[in-house]
Every structure is written in C-alpha cells, then in structure tokens.
Amino acid sequence: MSNSQDSELKRSLGLTPSISLVIGTIIGTGVFLKAAIMSQYLGNSTWVLIAWVVAGLLSLAGALTYAEIGILFPRAGGEYVYLKEGFGEMPAFLYGWQRFWVSAPGTIAAYAVGTATFAAPLFKLDFLGGQKGFAIILIFLFSFLNCLNVRFGGRLQSLMTAVKVLMILFIVGGVLFIAPGNSMSHITDSGSAFPGFSAFGAALLAALWAYDGWNNMPMVAGEIKNPQKNIPLALGVGVLFILLIYCLIHFCYFYALPFEDVFNANSKVHPNALPVAAKVAESFMGNSGVWFLGLAMMFSAIGAMNGSILTNARVPFAMARDGLFLPALAKLHPRTEAPYMAVLVQAVLSAILALSGTFDQLTDYVVFASWIFYALVTASVFKFRKTHAEHERAYKAWGYPVVPVVFLVLAVLLLINTLWTSPQESLWGLCIILLGAPVYYWQRKLARA
Numbered sequence: 001m002s003n004s005q006d007s008e009l010k011r012s013l014g015l016t017p018s019i020s021l022v023i024g025t026i027i028g029t030g031v032f033l034k035a036a037i038m039s040q041y042l043g044n045s046t047w048v049l050i051a052w053v054v055a056g057l058l059s060l061a062g063a064l065t066y067a068e069i070g071i072l073f074p075r076a077g078g079e080y081v082y083l084k085e086g087f088g089e090m091p092a093f094l095y096g097w098q099r100f101w102v103s104a105p106g107t108i109a110a111y112a113v114g115t116a117t118f119a120a121p122l123f124k125l126d127f128l129g130g131q132k133g134f135a136i137i138l139i140f141l142f143s144f145l146n147c148l149n150v151r152f153g154g155r156l157q158s159l160m161t162a163v164k165v166l167m168i169l170f171i172v173g174g175v176l177f178i179a180p181g182n183s184m185s186h187i188t189d190s191g192s193a194f195p196g197f198s199a200f201g202a203a204l205l206a207a208l209w210a211y212d213g214w215n216n217m218p219m220v221a222g223e224i225k226n227p228q229k230n231i232p233l234a235l236g237v238g239v240l241f242i243l244l245i246y247c248l249i250h251f252c253y254f255y256a257l258p259f260e261d262v263f264n265a266n267s268k269v270h271p272n273a274l275p276v277a278a279k280v281a282e283s284f285m286g287n288s289g290v291w292f293l294g295l296a297m298m299f300s301a302i303g304a305m306n307g308s309i310l311t312n313a314r315v316p317f318a319m320a321r322d323g324l325f326l327p328a329l330a331k332l333h334p335r336t337e338a339p340y341m342a343v344l345v346q347a348v349l350s351a352i353l354a355l356s357g358t359f360d361q362l363t364d365y366v367v368f369a370s371w372i373f374y375a376l377v378t379a380s381v382f383k384f385r386k387t388h389a390e391h392e393r394a395y396k397a398w399g400y401p402v403v404p405v406v407f408l409v410l411a412v413l414l415l416i417n418t419l420w421t422s423p424q425e426s427l428w429g430l431c432i433i434l435l436g437a438p439v440y441y442w443q444r445k446l447a448r449a
Helices: 015-025 032-040 047-071 080-088 090-118 130-148 150-177 198-209 228-256 257-263 276-283 287-312 314-321 340-356 359-387 402-421 423-436 438-447
Strands: none
Touching: 015 150, 015 287, 015 423, 015 438, 032 047, 032 130, 032 228, 032 257, 032 276, 032 287, 047 198, 047 228, 047 359, 080 090, 080 314, 080 359, 090 130, 090 287, 090 314, 090 340, 090 359, 090 423, 130 228, 130 287, 130 340, 150 228, 150 276, 150 287, 150 402, 198 228, 198 359, 198 402, 228 257, 228 276, 228 402, 276 287, 287 314, 287 340, 314 340, 359 402, 359 423, 402 423
C-alpha cells in the first residue's frame, strides 16, 4: 500500500482514544465468565491467579513487540501489513482470509449475542425479534455509527470504555469495602498444588481469550495521530492496565466467594448457577446486584464489539488496496472518509453468524489460528531489525531480544499444548487457514491474465 493511498485515511485518533481502543477491545465478557472454567481446569485459586498473571505478561510482551513493528509500518491493516512486509503476500493473505471470513465477524457476532443474552433477563426483547434479532440490530447500529467517521467511533469507544472500567472498579470496591463474608481463607484453603502443564495450558488459553484484542489497535495505525509516539504508549499502557485490573477483580472473586462457588458457576451440573461476577455483585447488593452486573456485562460486550467493528474492517480494506481482495472493499466514503464498504460487508457476515448459532465454535477454532499469526508477526521483528536497519525507531521493543523470544517460545508451547488437548478445534483452525491458499493462487492467476 502506498503512502498516497494511506493519506486518504484521516489521522483522527489521539492518544486517549487509542488507549481506550486497546482497553475497550480487550475487556469483553471473559473477565466476567472465565474464572469458573479456569477453576475447573486448575483446581485451586492460587494457580488461577497465576494463570491470569502469565497470560497478561504474555500479552504485554506481544504488545510491546507489536509496537515497534507498528511504528515501522504505521498503515491500516495491522498484522496483514506486517506479515506482507516480513514474509510476503501468501502468509498475509491467509491471515486476512481467516480474519475476514471467521475471526472478525465471529467475534463481533459473539459480542452481539452475548449482549443480547445479558439483556434478555433485564428487558423484553420480543418486539425486537428476540435475542438474535436484538443482536443483529446491535451489529448494524454500531456498524453504521462506525461509518460516520473514525473520530466519532473513537470517542464512542472512549465513552464505553470509561463506563465499563468504572463498573468493574465498582465491583472491586464493593467486595473490598462492603461485601460480608470476605476472607483470605477462601484463597488459602483451596490449596496450591500445581495441576500439571496440560491443565495450566488449557487455563492459559481461556485467559488469553479474555486478553485477546491487544493486537487490534495497530489495524487502525493509518488513522492514529503521531503514530511513532502514540502506538507504543497506547499498547503498553492499555495492556498493563488490563493486566492489573484483571488480576485485581479475580482476586476479589476468590476473596468474596468460597472456591467451590467459583468452581460451580456456569456449570453444566448446575445449569441455573449465576456467573461468578453476578454472584459477587449479589453478595453486597442483593438481587439488584444481578441486575447491575447484567448492565455491566452488556456495556462491556458492546464496547468490545464496537472496538472490533472499528479495527477489523481495516484488514479487508488494506487487502483490497493491494489488489488481493474485492476492490469494492477499498472504497472510502466521500464525506466521512471511513472504509464504509468493508464495515458494511463485515456487518452482513457478522449478522449471518449471529443467526447461524455456530459462531461460538468457529471463534474457538480461530483462537488457535490467531496465535499462529501472533507468533509469526512477533518473529518478523528480528527480520525487520536487519532489513530495515536504516530506519530510525522512536521506540524499540522493550527487552529485545529476550522479551520477543520468550513470547515466541511460550506461544509455540501453547500451540503444541492446544493441539494435544483440543485436536479437533486446532485442526479445524488450520483447515480454515489453508482453505485460503487455493483462493490466493486463483486470485493471482486472474491478476496475471
């Protein structure tokens, strides 16, 4: 993509909206729901909290490395651009392929249906077509808002991020200063025996889904003011803040509730069990706590959905500009200068997945596939240090080469463990990626004809 092409995208996002985008795209539903399944994997609260710390540090290591690559190529498209520059068109196309068809619309659909699920006990949704109808309305409403202009989308993201962070801090404050029955014994009595590397890897993958989204902000690098300064600051500050707030709220979960209550939340054995966060809110607010938590989870899911809509549409936009995807997806609105066609097509795909009811399984497949590309992008920093040595860097990856190497080693171990513990999901993730290969060659053949 040429610089002249990129100049059509306005650099409208300052530091605050960029940090909000990082935080807002990461905080979705995982912070409220993952504690139960992680407790079932690990068997005690100590290792659950350790898994959240490790997952956060792993995400931070990836973000700090991405920041160097982001300021080297401050263009729309994020990982697609980095993979193309580092390894050529084919890996970049395969990344964009799985992101366009499954990862992006599946994530948006998951957040929309999650919002509808949280809204159902609080509001009557029948007149809106039930939960799925409400989810589709949300997808198209926020997609339309993101077609207005990127500055509006950024301000909307800042507002929703502030609301959900305040709600999380309210829960933390309620546990620490109001809730009865709090006790460190809830944590110490659950034990501390290491459950084994396979179980820890499975729990780590669950936590990484809650941290997922730290890679999204560079996708709008072409619309960030002063990218050399704001990209590394936004990524570093945003992910570090998430790490701290995730560890704090999960400490509060175990501080407020006996380990067995966390273990049995969202359990198939106890189908009427409340989510962990709802149980905690109920402990100091009574029944109104469940209602409050429902609103908090709605705002959280909507904020993550809005951030996903804003960032993910830039990948097919960048691919279309390079002649690797449908040309219509490269169109910018003449007045708002937003990539409206990419946003709208993404909305249609998201709505289809929301209706199909299969998006949860698809996004599970893509978690594994996404980490393949996270590892590839991180590996590219070593190549760029040689091939782009002449470029001045306002920021260099912190802890290089140790931090990127640690990230790569842990990412590879995580992928191997996932292949071992979840072979079906892993193989489907690989199949989704490889299906793009014949399409790429067909596209190149057409271009040469």
